[in-house]
Amino acid sequence: MTEKIHDQRVVVVTGASTGIGRATALLLDELGFHVFAGIRKSEDGDPLGELSSERLEPLLLDVTDEEMVTAAVTRVKAVAPKGLYGLVNNAGLSLNGPLELVDVTAMRQLLDVNVLGVLSVTKAFLPLLRQGRGRIVNVSSGHGLLAIPDKSAYAASKFAVQAISDSLRVELLPFGVQVSSVVVGKVETEVLGKIEASRQKLLASAPPEKVNLYRPLLEYFDADVKDLPSIPAKQAAAVLARALTDTRPKRRYLVGPGARKMSILSHFPAGMRDQMLAKAIYGRVPRA
Numbered sequence: 001m002t003e004k005i006h007d008q009r010v011v012v013v014t015g016a017s018t019g020i021g022r023a024t025a026l027l028l029d030e031l032g033f034h035v036f037a038g039i040r041k042s043e044d045g046d047p048l049g050e051l052s053s054e055r056l057e058p059l060l061l062d063v064t065d066e067e068m069v070t071a072a073v074t075r076v077k078a079v080a081p082k083g084l085y086g087l088v089n090n091a092g093l094s095l096n097g098p099l100e101l102v103d104v105t106a107m108r109q110l111l112d113v114n115v116l117g118v119l120s121v122t123k124a125f126l127p128l129l130r131q132g133r134g135r136i137v138n139v140s141s142g143h144g145l146l147a148i149p150d151k152s153a154y155a156a157s158k159f160a161v162q163a164i165s166d167s168l169r170v171e172l173l174p175f176g177v178q179v180s181s182v183v184v185g186k187v188e189t190e191v192l193g194k195i196e197a198s199r200q201k202l203l204a205s206a207p208p209e210k211v212n213l214y215r216p217l218l219e220y221f222d223a224d225v226k227d228l229p230s231i232p233a234k235q236a237a238a239v240l241a242r243a244l245t246d247t248r249p250k251r252r253y254l255v256g257p258g259a260r261k262m263s264i265l266s267h268f269p270a271g272m273r274d275q276m277l278a279k280a281i282y283g284r285v286p287r288a
């Protein structure tokens with residue numbers, strides 16, 4: 001087996017059971033990479049296997065589980081004697097809602113997956129990435145460029161992803177390891193249903209008087225998320241593949257109209273942005 005894939009480019013994609021990660025793993029497989037598709041439940045490997053070539057290998061990888069991360073590195077090392085060509089840090093959770101209503105345990109879990117997961121998986125694969133002069137591609141969000149209400153925890157996690165990308169890009173220059181972030185707007189994936197379900201859970205579990213305090217904000221963002229233009233997961237996957245294959249990868253790729261809009265707004269002066277957001281949400285700028 002080792003001989004067979006000796007000259008192939010080996011990539012690891014975290015969070016490949018659904019959504020952008022699955023689309024990316026399948027596209028990279030089509031492009032001829034030897035793909036390790038990160039999944040948390042072994043049964044998620046079967047549907048991937050049905051849609052891919054025999055090269056694609058499901059890899060048990062919960063990014064918050066140190067032992068699993070170590071075992072994943074050992075497995076990849078065994079079939080990639082020349083090192084790793086690419087690591088796509090895609091696994092991620094979403095969490096919306098006014099801070100006062102959001103569960104602290106859910107926030108810890110979000111930061112564990114979206115931030116510590118990226119750091120620990122990247123750290124563990126770095127020796128193989130250095131050896132292969134490979135690439136790291138981090139999946140970020142428009143909320144990693146512009147922090148808006150209702151998204152404090154999620155925005156914190158994706159700003160952190162931007163920070164990790166910026167920091168490592170220069171840190172790893174001497175080793176020829178290139179780092180890109182892919183800033184994603186709204187993409188049609190399973191996450192949209194998960195966001196809706198967690199919103200319902202939040203509304204059901206929070207005290208009604210607190211929900212009422214935040215009613216205008218909740219209504220604004222519920223309508224907003226439905227109205228936002230979205231793109232299919234395959235389109236996001238194509239940009240992730242470009243980040244891995246462009247001769248000179250960009251520091252940052254923007255995917256979809258939502259990401260471009262957030263990027264433009266992030267350059268506005270903070271005071272102007274605050275006023276625009278407040279007017280959009282409350283119809284006026286509330287007095288402090």
Ligand SMILES: NC(=O)c1ccc[n+]([C@@H]2O[C@H](COP(=O)([O-])OP(=O)(O)OC[C@H]3O[C@@H](n4cnc5c(N)ncnc54)[C@H](OP(=O)(O)O)[C@@H]3O)[C@@H](O)[C@H]2O)c1
Nearest residue numbers: 015017018019020040062063091092141186187189190191
């Ligand atoms: N879709 C969007 O509109 C959008 C917008 C901006 C950014 N993004 C980002 O894009 C990435 C992918 O999102 P998606 O839309 O494709 O969502 P998704 O369909 O919900 O996929 C999330 C993936 O992450 C995995 N995951 C969750 N916790 C994990 C853990 N502890 N260890 C390993 N894997 C874990 C999930 O695995 P399980 O199936 O086992 O839970 C799943 O494979 C995320 O980083 C997200 O923040 C998405």
